[in-house]
Amino acid sequence: xxxxxxxxxEAFANxxxxxxxVVAIGLIxxxxxxxxxxxxxxxxxNIAEYVAPIALIASGxxxxxxxxxxxxxxGRVFALSPIIMYLTSxxxxxxxxxxxxxxxxxxxxxxxxxxxxxxxxxxxxxVPSFITTLGMLFFLNGVNLRALHGFQVETPGGHTFTKxxxxxxxxxxxxxxxxxxxxxxxxxxLVRTRWGVHTVATGGNAIGARESGVNVRQIKIGxxxxxxxxxxxxxxxxxxxxxxxxxxxxxTDIMFLGVAAAVIGxxxxxxxxxxxxxxxxxxxxxxxxxxxFTILGxxxxxxxxIIGIAILASMILNVQIQRLKNLGVLxxxx
Amino acid sequence: xNESGNGRExxxxxxxxxxxxxxxxxxxxxxxxxxxxxxxxxxxxxxxxAGKSTLVKIISGFQKPDSGTIFVDGEEVSIRSVAQARSLGxxxxxxxxxxxxxxxxxxxxxxxxxxxxxxxxxALPLLNNGEMxxxxxxxxxxxxxxxxxxxxxxxxxxxxxxxxxxxxxxVYSEAKIILxxxxxxxxxxxxxxxxxxxxxxxxxxxxxxxxxxxxNYAHVFEVCDRVNLLQHGEITLDxxxxxxxxxxxxxxxxxxxxxxxxxxx
Numbered sequence: 001x002x003x004x005x006x007x008x009x010e011a012f013a014n015x016x017x018x019x020x021x022v023v024a025i026g027l028i029x030x031x032x033x034x035x036x037x038x039x040x041x042x043x044x045x046n047i048a049e050y051v052a053p054i055a056l057i058a059s060g061x062x063x064x065x066x067x068x069x070x071x072x073x074x075g076r077v078f079a080l081s082p083i084i085m086y087l088t089s090x091x092x093x094x095x096x097x098x099x100x101x102x103x104x105x106x107x108x109x110x111x112x113x114x115x116x117x118x119x120x121x122x123x124x125x126x127v128p129s130f131i132t133t134l135g136m137l138f139f140l141n142g143v144n145l146r147a148l149h150g151f152q153v154e155t156p157g158g159h160t161f162t163k164x165x166x167x168x169x170x171x172x173x174x175x176x177x178x179x180x181x182x183x184x185x186x187x188x189x190l191v192r193t194r195w196g197v198h199t200v201a202t203g204g205n206a207i208g209a210r211e212s213g214v215n216v217r218q219i220k221i222g223x224x225x226x227x228x229x230x231x232x233x234x235x236x237x238x239x240x241x242x243x244x245x246x247x248x249x250x251x252t253d254i255m256f257l258g259v260a261a262a263v264i265g266x267x268x269x270x271x272x273x274x275x276x277x278x279x280x281x282x283x284x285x286x287x288x289x290x291x292x293f294t295i296l297g298x299x300x301x302x303x304x305x306i307i308g309i310a311i312l313a314s315m316i317l318n319v320q321i322q323r324l325k326n327l328g329v330l331x332x333x334x
Numbered sequence: 335x336n337e338s339g340n341g342r343e344x345x346x347x348x349x350x351x352x353x354x355x356x357x358x359x360x361x362x363x364x365x366x367x368x369x370x371x372x373x374x375x376x377x378x379x380x381x382x383x384a385g386k387s388t389l390v391k392i393i394s395g396f397q398k399p400d401s402g403t404i405f406v407d408g409e410e411v412s413i414r415s416v417a418q419a420r421s422l423g424x425x426x427x428x429x430x431x432x433x434x435x436x437x438x439x440x441x442x443x444x445x446x447x448x449x450x451x452x453x454x455x456x457a458l459p460l461l462n463n464g465e466m467x468x469x470x471x472x473x474x475x476x477x478x479x480x481x482x483x484x485x486x487x488x489x490x491x492x493x494x495x496x497x498x499x500x501x502x503x504x505v506y507s508e509a510k511i512i513l514x515x516x517x518x519x520x521x522x523x524x525x526x527x528x529x530x531x532x533x534x535x536x537x538x539x540x541x542x543x544x545x546x547x548x549x550n551y552a553h554v555f556e557v558c559d560r561v562n563l564l565q566h567g568e569i570t571l572d573x574x575x576x577x578x579x580x581x582x583x584x585x586x587x588x589x590x591x592x593x594x595x596x597x598x599x
Binding site for chain 2: 188192193194197198200201204205207208209210211212213214272273
């Protein structure tokens, strides 16, 4: 009969989130034992600050990856949205001097417009999203640099605004709470709504989904817009917290960390499967590793080294487990 | 083929008249007329490129004919999209199967027709997975489709099981006309027998009419009431299966092949 190891493997195959949670907890225990500074309130604050923007981006990327697409430009939207907010709400002559809430709306609208453009080019003009968003990545960088003439500026917004989006309401920074809310809502959307099921269907079998009547283009475009808005929202909150807006903030680093977290959390780059919670736990693992190494005084080189291994290991596991499942060797998946 | 009105048209589930379709210089269908009676199983055969798939795609709303008319239940309709075909009760089970491998059997059964429930009286549009699971189980059992676990991913099932689920899904969607594009393609004898049993069962229940694209003539005589032969975009034979034979069909196709060879030689 099948032994304990086999059953563990099956459980692993069926609940990827559980395994990544185990990894996260294991890392926490390891770093707490290695350094008493790890389990302290500044460290936890640091981790939350690190997690929040990447978690927002990872959530968007997970939805996109599940429906078979990717967004490389979201890291530039991360800078674009606060820049649009600045141009709208900073006192003249630098900005239009409009209320900050209008600035937020315009910033998010700009993000949505980028997502819409990505989606339209990908679905209607048939350009692979990897290329579409690669072009958008460079284009937006140019836009961002031009808009601020390459300089750093101060984030506009009054006291209340800063408190809601860039403050520390309870234990963690507000962006972390927003990220947590988004993760929970999107996880429900993914597994318990038509949009979620159709997103999975689109990535799992686009032709089949279309034949079943699923509007594949609409699903993809919607998820492009969603991912972009989440990136812009994260950018606005991050720049509010650090009180300055930089044309080069975010960029490919934050985007690739989001994709990495998604993959480590069990999302397939080939579409059709993945979870938001898994992506969030993936971000937590990256954050714990990063902050943990910093506390231990380990070089940043090792951080990238370990992320690299983690991505490769996760992907090999994903592919091989799917293969075994398709052969009927491993039990049912969910 | 006789398409003039003489009373029997009322029995037609679907009737197409004078359908033509070209792809550039290629003549896919030329003045094709075909009828499917209510509760009938019609076998559509013909060589590769004869136009079978094009005809099915036109009826299922995937392609538009250049000319010709389609009648459903005696009424003229214009089918512009798959969704519209479906709203007329026409559903298609394709070769490339419209199932999503990484999704559970019951989510596949309910794809695009998901049931929504309410969460604690709140009108949130959340899926009612429990109900879908239960109904999928019940429906598959009723149709004699043996799937051990409706929570299993479709990727883990055999080709025959998948095809059965696809057919069961069509029936469950209250389709009145089901088009099956090579339902037995790439399937072993045992698996194929499952599908043939399912088709027979549906035929005996009499609620649906079916058009099957088939390659194996023996299958035609196992499950079809009538057979149409398409050759070079035209229907060259339309007979009840009781009045024809594998030999006659083979003879017609071989003759076509010889003529083609003589023409090119």
